[in-house]
Amino acid sequence: MTTIDTFSDGRKLRRATSGTPRTLTEDRPQEKSKDWAQASQNPPKGAADGVQAKGGKPSGLRTISRAAWLPYLVPVALVIVWQTLSSLGVISDRIMPAPVAVVAAFWERLLSGELVRDIAVSGARALSGLLIGGSIGFLLGIANGVSKLSEQLTDTTLQMLRTIPHLAMIPLVILWFGIGEEAKLFLTSLGVLFPIYLNTYHGVKNVDRDLVEMGRIYGMSSWSLFRKVIFPGALPSIFVGLRYALGIMWLTLIVSESIAANSGIGYMANTAREFMMTDVVVLALVIYAVLGKLADVVARALERWALSWNAAYQV
Amino acid sequence: MSSYLLPSAMVWDAFELQERAYFPDGTEVRPSAEPPVLPKAPAGLRLRGVEKAFGDNRVLRGIDLDVPAGQFVAIVGKSGCGKSTLLRLLVGLDEPTGGEIDFIDDGGDRVAPDARIVFQEPRLLPWFSVADNVAVGLGDGVPKAYARREAELVLEEVQLSEKAKEWPAKLSGGQRQRVALARALVSRPGLLALDEPLGALDALTRISMQQLLTRVWRELGFTAVLVTHDVTEAVHLADRVIVLDEGEIKLDLAVPQAHPRRHGDPELALLEGQLLAAILGES
Structure with a gap:
C-alpha cells in the first residue's frame, strides 16, 4: 500500500486499479490522493452512486457530458460522412442533397x-x-x-x-x-x-x-x-x-x-x-x-x- | 357512555405495562403520547344458524355464536374449514344462505352493521400517498381537511406519521400492513375483521405487529374477529379462541390471561396444545 501512496498523480493510480469506472478518475481532487490506497479498497460513495445511477443521476461532470453527447454521436457522424461524400461529388444532388x-x-x-x-x-x-x-x-x-x-x-x-x-x-x-x-x-x-x-x-x-x-x-x-x-x-x-x-x-x-x-x-x-x-x-x-x-x-x-x-x- | 369510557381507562394502566419493542425496520413500538380520539361504541355479534353453501358445498353448517361488544375473538382451523368465509359474511362481503347475523350493542339490541376488514395483502392504492390511502377508509365526500386530520391521527396510532407523504411502494411489508390497519380504523368501526393480516410478514415483524394490534385494540375498544392459522398468534392476541371444523364450531376456548401477554408464557402454551389437538383431531 505504501508504494501506492508514492504516486503523486491520482489518475495513474486509479487507472491501475481495475474494476472502478474510468469516468470517475477526473472527479477526484488532487489533494485527496493520499486517500487513494484506502479508496481503492472501499470505493468512495460517489463511485457507488455513479455505477448505480446508470445515467439517471450522474455524479461527475464528465459523466454528464458523456451521457449527453453519446446518443448524438452516430447521427452527427453520419451527417459528416454524408456531407463529405456530397462535397466530393460521390453522391449526386439529384439523388441526395448535401x-x-x-x-x-x-x-x-x-x-x-x-x-x-x-x-x-x-x-x-x-x-x-x-x-x-x-x-x-x-x-x-x-x-x-x-x-x-x-x-x-x-x-x-x-x-x-x-x-x-x-x-x-x-x-x-x-x-x-x-x-x-x-x-x-x-x-x-x-x-x-x-x-x-x-x-x-x-x-x-x-x-x-x-x-x-x-x-x-x-x-x-x-x-x-x-x-x-x-x-x-x-x-x-x-x-x-x-x-x-x-x-x-x-x-x-x-x-x-x-x-x-x-x-x-x-x-x-x-x-x-x-x-x-x-x-x-x-x-x-x-x-x-x-x-x-x-x-x-x-x-x-x-x-x-x-x-x-x-x-x-x-x- | 360508560360502555366506552371503561376500556379507555384500562388503556392507561396498560401503558405502564407495555414492553418496548422495535419493528425490524427500526420503528419503535411505543405507547402513543396522547389519548386517541374517543372511540365509538364497539359492536357485538349475534349469529343464529348461519349457513353458507356454494352449490352443493356446505361451507358453514349452522353457526351459533355470541360475541360481546369489545371482545377479541380468534377463529382458527384447517384450510377450507370455512373461517374466511365466515369472516366475509360478518363484514357483508357475501350473503349467508341461511340463518341470521346481527350486530348488537352491549345491551343486546340490534344496531346497524359497522365493520371493517384487513386482508392478508394490504391492498393499498399505489398511486395514492400513505395519508390518502388511509383517507379512503373515511368513504366518499369527506371534506379534505377533515380527512387529512383523521388520517394523521390514526397514522400516529400505528406509528407511521413520518411516512404520511410517502408512496406505498417505498414502505416495507410491515409498514404497508400498518397503513391497511390505519385505513380500516380511521372511520372508528365497531367491529374489525382481520383475515390472516400478519400471514405474509416475517416472524419478527409479526411479533411487533401483534403488540401493536393489542395496543390499538385496547386503546380504541372495538370488537375484533381474527382469522388465523397460527395458534400461537391466536392465544397471544385473543380473549377467546374458536376452532372451526368442517363448517361447525368444534371448540370455544376462553383465554383469561391478562394483556399484554408474553411470548413463551407456559399457561398460553398449554392452551395452544389444547387448541392444536382439537384442530388436528387428536383425542
Whole structure:
C-alpha cells in the first residue's frame, strides 16, 4: 500500500486499479490522493452512486457530458460522412442533397414564413386527429373494460375493424370527403383510435381485482371507484397506447398529406418532388423526425409525471 | 357512555405495562403520547344458524355464536374449514344462505352493521400517498381537511406519521400492513375483521405487529374477529379462541390471561396444545 501512496498523480493510480469506472478518475481532487490506497479498497460513495445511477443521476461532470453527447454521436457522424461524400461529388444532388443544402432550404423557407405555416397546419391536423380518435378510443376502451354489456356489444366489431389497414380506406375517404381537411382528420382519427382503444381496454381489464373489491368494501361510488382505482390502474397501459398512437398519427398524416393536400409538410415535400427539389424533400423528412421525437418526449414527460407513484419511474 | 369510557381507562394502566419493542425496520413500538380520539361504541355479534353453501358445498353448517361488544375473538382451523368465509359474511362481503347475523350493542339490541376488514395483502392504492390511502377508509365526500386530520391521527396510532407523504411502494411489508390497519380504523368501526393480516410478514415483524394490534385494540375498544392459522398468534392476541371444523364450531376456548401477554408464557402454551389437538383431531 505504501508504494501506492508514492504516486503523486491520482489518475495513474486509479487507472491501475481495475474494476472502478474510468469516468470517475477526473472527479477526484488532487489533494485527496493520499486517500487513494484506502479508496481503492472501499470505493468512495460517489463511485457507488455513479455505477448505480446508470445515467439517471450522474455524479461527475464528465459523466454528464458523456451521457449527453453519446446518443448524438452516430447521427452527427453520419451527417459528416454524408456531407463529405456530397462535397466530393460521390453522391449526386439529384439523388441526395448535401446537408448544407438542406440547411439552406430550411433557412430560406423559415424566412419566407412558409415553413412555420406548413408545420402549424400539419401540427394542428395531427393534434385534432389525435384528440378525436384518441377520445373515442379511450371512451370505448373504458366502457368495454367496465361494462360487460358494452363489451359484448362492440368489442368484436372493433376487433374486426382493427384488422383493416386504415390507409386502405384512402380511395373511399377521397370519394367521401374529397381532398379537404375532413379526409385527413378522418384518417388520422381512425389510425389513433385502435391503439388507444386496445391499450385502454387492456389496462382496465387488468386493474387488480383485489383493489376494486377494496374500493367496494370502503363504499366507493362508481365514479369514485373509476377515479381512484380503475383509471389510475389502467394509466400505465393507456400511456403505452398513447405513444404507439403518436407514431401512427404522424404516419397517417404524412401519407394523407402526400396524396391530397394543398398545405402542410407532406404537401411541401410533394410539391418539391415535382420540381426535383431534393433538399426540400429531405427537409420535410427531417421535420417529421423532429416532430415525432418531440411528441414522444412530451408523452414520456407526461408519463413520468403521471406515474411517479410507480417504482419504475422513481429515481 | 360508560360502555366506552371503561376500556379507555384500562388503556392507561396498560401503558405502564407495555414492553418496548422495535419493528425490524427500526420503528419503535411505543405507547402513543396522547389519548386517541374517543372511540365509538364497539359492536357485538349475534349469529343464529348461519349457513353458507356454494352449490352443493356446505361451507358453514349452522353457526351459533355470541360475541360481546369489545371482545377479541380468534377463529382458527384447517384450510377450507370455512373461517374466511365466515369472516366475509360478518363484514357483508357475501350473503349467508341461511340463518341470521346481527350486530348488537352491549345491551343486546340490534344496531346497524359497522365493520371493517384487513386482508392478508394490504391492498393499498399505489398511486395514492400513505395519508390518502388511509383517507379512503373515511368513504366518499369527506371534506379534505377533515380527512387529512383523521388520517394523521390514526397514522400516529400505528406509528407511521413520518411516512404520511410517502408512496406505498417505498414502505416495507410491515409498514404497508400498518397503513391497511390505519385505513380500516380511521372511520372508528365497531367491529374489525382481520383475515390472516400478519400471514405474509416475517416472524419478527409479526411479533411487533401483534403488540401493536393489542395496543390499538385496547386503546380504541372495538370488537375484533381474527382469522388465523397460527395458534400461537391466536392465544397471544385473543380473549377467546374458536376452532372451526368442517363448517361447525368444534371448540370455544376462553383465554383469561391478562394483556399484554408474553411470548413463551407456559399457561398460553398449554392452551395452544389444547387448541392444536382439537384442530388436528387428536383425542
